[in-house]
Amino acid sequence: MDKLNCTLTAVKNLRSNVRQCFEHLADGTDGEGVEESRNKFVHDFQEKFGAINSQLREVEQLINGLQVPPTAYSLGNTAYLAQETSQDRQALYPQLVNSYKWIDKVHDHSFLAFNNLNQNTLRRSYNYCSQKRPRLPFSSFNNDPDHIDKLLSEINTPPHTSYRVFRPFGSNAVAIVTISNVLKAAIVFKGVLIEWVTVKGYDEPLEQDDLWAESRYEVFRKVQEHAHSAMLHFFSPTLPDLAVKSYVTWLNSHIKLFLEPCKRCSKYIANGLPPTWRDLRTLEPFHEECRNC
Amino acid sequence: MGVTVLQPYPMPEGKSGAHIIDYLGKRLLSLGATHAGQFLVDCETFISTPQPHNGTPGRAVHVLHNSEYPASTFSIIDSGTGKQVSLVADSIFDLLMLKMTNTFTSKKQTKIESRGARFEYGDFVIKLGSVTMMEHFKGILIEIEYKSCMILAYCWEMIREMLQGFLNINVGKDFPTYFATQTIMTAMGQQQLHAKHNDLYEPTDTVKQYLEQFTNYRKHVSMHGSLSGTSGIQQPVHMSSSPVMGAAGGLVLIRS
Numbered sequence: 343m344d345k346l347n348c349t350l351t352a353v354k355n356l357r358s359n360v361r362q363c364f365e366h367l368a369d370g371t372d373g374e375g376v377e378e379s380r381n382k383f384v385h386d387f388q389e390k391f392g393a394i395n396s397q398l399r400e401v402e403q404l405i406n407g408l409q410v411p412p413t414a415y416s417l418g419n420t421a422y423l424a425q426e427t428s429q430d431r432q433a434l435y436p437q438l439v440n441s442y443k444w445i446d447k448v449h450d451h452s453f454l455a456f457n458n459l460n461q462n463t464l465r466r467s468y469n470y471c472s473q474k475r476p477r478l479p480f481s482s483f484n485n486d487p488d489h490i491d492k493l494l495s496e497i498n499t500p501p502h503t504s505y506r507v508f509r510p511f512g513s514n515a516v517a518i519v520t521i522s523n524v525l526k527a528a529i530v531f532k533g534v535l536i537e538w539v540t541v542k543g544y545d546e547p548l549e550q551d552d553l554w555a556e557s558r559y560e561v562f563r564k565v566q567e568h569a570h571s572a573m574l575h576f577f578s579p580t581l582p583d584l585a586v587k588s589y590v591t592w593l594n595s596h597i598k599l600f601l602e603p604c605k606r607c608s609k610y611i612a613n614g615l616p617p618t619w620r621d622l623r624t625l626e627p628f629h630e631e632c633r634n635c
Numbered sequence: 636m637g638v639t640v641l642q643p644y645p646m647p648e649g650k651s652g653a654h655i656i657d658y659l660g661k662r663l664l665s666l667g668a669t670h671a672g673q674f675l676v677d678c679e680t681f682i683s684t685p686q687p688h689n690g691t692p693g694r695a696v697h698v699l700h701n702s703e704y705p706a707s708t709f710s711i712i713d714s715g716t717g718k719q720v721s722l723v724a725d726s727i728f729d730l731l732m733l734k735m736t737n738t739f740t741s742k743k744q745t746k747i748e749s750r751g752a753r754f755e756y757g758d759f760v761i762k763l764g765s766v767t768m769m770e771h772f773k774g775i776l777i778e779i780e781y782k783s784c785m786i787l788a789y790c791w792e793m794i795r796e797m798l799q800g801f802l803n804i805n806v807g808k809d810f811p812t813y814f815a816t817q818t819i820m821t822a823m824g825q826q827q828l829h830a831k832h833n834d835l836y837e838p839t840d841t842v843k844q845y846l847e848q849f850t851n852y853r854k855h856v857s858m859h860g861s862l863s864g865t866s867g868i869q870q871p872v873h874m875s876s877s878p879v880m881g882a883a884g885g886l887v888l889i890r891s
Contacts, residue, residue, distance in 0.1 A: 523786050523835060543783045545636060559758050559783035600790040610793040614757020
C-alpha cells in the first residue's frame with residue numbers, strides 16, 4: 343500500500359513539474375537585455391527538463407517495483423458501479439427523462455415569460471420607452487397648461503358628455519367628465535398622461551376636494567377597476583394626445599352601461615351587476631365573467 | 636337612491652301571504668341576496684270637510700311615510716280631478732295635520748301599510764311587502780330598487796330581468812303604468828306628451844307609486860261596500876314625530 347502511495351505522489355510531482363515547465367515556456371523572456379535573458383531562460387528550461395527526466399525515471403522505477411495486489415481493494419459503494427450495468431435495473435432512465443422534461447419546460451416557460459415581460463406595455467416609466475426610441479423631449483410631462491384644454495376641446499364629444507377642467511395641483515389638470523345621466527368620472531392628468539381615474543354614480547358628489555373616494559355603488563367600483571386597466575392599455579408616452587383621445591372615446595361608451603345586454607350571454611345581470619366591461623377595440627359590452635371565455 | 640319599481644304579486648289560489656313571502660325570500664337568498672333589515676311604508680288619507688255638495692269628490696290629502704327616508708313625511712294632495720300636488724316635509728308635518736282636523740279629517744278605516752323584509756343583492760334593494768289595511772291582509776307588493784341608476788328608461792330591462800328571475804312570473808316589456816307617457820299641461824297652457832321614464836328619479840316617485848297601488852287595493856275593498864264616510868267626532872290622533880328606520884317606524888295610534 344505504501345508503495346502505491348509513493349508512486350501516486352511521484353506521478354503527482356511529475357505532473358506538477360511538467361506543468362511548471364510549460365508555464366515557464368509560455369511566459370517566455372521579458373525581452374530586455376536580449377542575450378542575457380535568453381541564456382537565463384534556456385538555462386532554466388534545461389534545469390527543469392533535467393528535473394522532469396529524473397522524476398520520470400523515478401516513477402518508472404516505482405511502477406516496476408509494484409506488485410499485483412493479492413486481494414481486491416475495498417472501494418466502498420463505488421465498487422457497485424461496475425457490477426450493475428443494465429439500464430433497466432438502475433432506474434436511472436425514467437429519472438433522466440423526467441429531468442430532461444423539466445429542463446425543457448423551464449426553458450419554454452422562461453422563453454415565454456421573457457417575451458411577455460419584454461412587451462409589457464404596463465410599464466409606465468418614461469426611461470424604459472426611451473430606450474427603444476432615441477431621446478424624445480419629455481413633452482408628455484411638461485406641457486403648457488393650455489395644451490390639455492385644447493386637447494379636451496378638440497375631442498369631438500357626443501352631446502351627452504360634458505367636461506369640466508380645473509387645476510387643483512398647479513399646472514396639472516383634472517377633468518370631470520359627466521356622461522349623460524349615467525356616471526361621472528374624474529380624470530387626473532400629469533401633463534398629458536392620465537394618472538388616475540375615479541368613477542362615481544350620477545347622484546354622487548365628485549368634487550375637486552374629494553377625488554379619491556370610491557363610489558358607494560358596486561357597479562361603479564367595478565367600472566373604475568376596468569377604467570384603470572383601460573388606462574394602462576391606452577397608455578402611450580410617445581403619443582400622449584392619441585392615448586387621451588382613445589381613452590375618452592372608450593370611457594364614453596359607458597353611456598349605455600345599463601342599457602345593453604352582454605354580447606356573449608345576452609343577459610343584463612350577472613352576479614348583480616350589469617355588463618361593466620367595454621371591449622377596448624370594439625367597445626362592445628361584456629360581463630366581467632364573460633369577457634374571457 | 637335610484638330607480639324603484641313596484642310590482643304587485645298575483646296571489647295564487649289557496650296559498651297564504653306568509654307562505655309566499657317565505658318562498659320568495661328563500662328564492663332571493665339562494666340567488667345570493669342578503670337579508671338587510673325590515674321596511675315599512677304607510678299611508679293615511681285625510682278628507683276635506685265639509686264635503687262639497689255638487690257631487691264632486693272631496694279633496695283628499697294622503698300622508699305617507701317611507702322607512703327608507705325616516706326623517707321625511709310625504710304628502711300628496713289629490714284634488715279629485717286627477718291632479719296631484721306632492722310635498723315632502725319633515726316628520727313634524729304629522730303634527731300639523733292634527734291641527735287641521737277642522738278642514739281635514741282622517742279616514743281611519745283606510746289606513747294602509749306595506750311592511751316586510753328588505754334584501755340587498757349587488758346594487759339592488761328588494762323589499763317583499765305584505766299589504767295590510769286595518770290589520771287585514773290585502774296582497775303582496777314587491778319593491779325593487781336599482782340604486783346606481785337614476786333614469787328608468789336606462790335600467791328597466793335590467794329590473795325586468797331581475798323581477799322575472801326571482802318572481803318567476805312574466806313581466807311586461809312596457810314600462811310600468813306609473814312611468815307611461817302622459818299628457819301634461821305646460822306652464823304655457825299647452826298640452827304636451829311627457830315621457831316620465833326619461834325623468835330623473837326622485838324619492839317622491841316611489842311614494843306616488845305606493846299611493847297608486849294602495850288606492851287600487853282600497854278600490855278593491857270599496858267594491859265590497861265596507862267603506863263608509865267617517866262620521867261623528869274625530870278621536871284625537873297622536874302620531875310619533877320620529878319614524879324609526881325599520882319595523883317600528885310609522886304611525887302610532889293612541890286613543891284617549
